[in-house]
Amino acid sequence: MKAISIKLPESMLESVVQQALQKSVSQxxxxxxxxxxxxxxxxAAPQSAAAQASRWVGIGSGPADLSTNxxxxxxxxx
Numbered sequence: 574m575k576a577i578s579i580k581l582p583e584s585m586l587e588s589v590v591q592q593a594l595q596k597s598v599s600q601x602x603x604x605x606x607x608x609x610x611x612x613x614x615x616x617a618a619p620q621s622a623a624a625q626a627s628r629w630v631g632i633g634s635g636p637a638d639l640s641t642n643x644x645x646x647x648x649x650x651x
Contacts, residue, residue, distance in 0.1 A: 594620050
């Protein structure tokens, strides 16, 4: 197993220490379990650009379909 070094905010480190004490495991075990849960969750699953932008689709307002307005189609294709 390879070793890495990470920096954690004080509050997060306290949570790791508390979990390790409660479960009688090492801090490394707590961090490995947290990473395994993260990678197994949907948060780590890649999403398409359309899926990521879906919450913004349809919230804006703008002109109607420009292709049906003759003013916007003037000179198109010439």
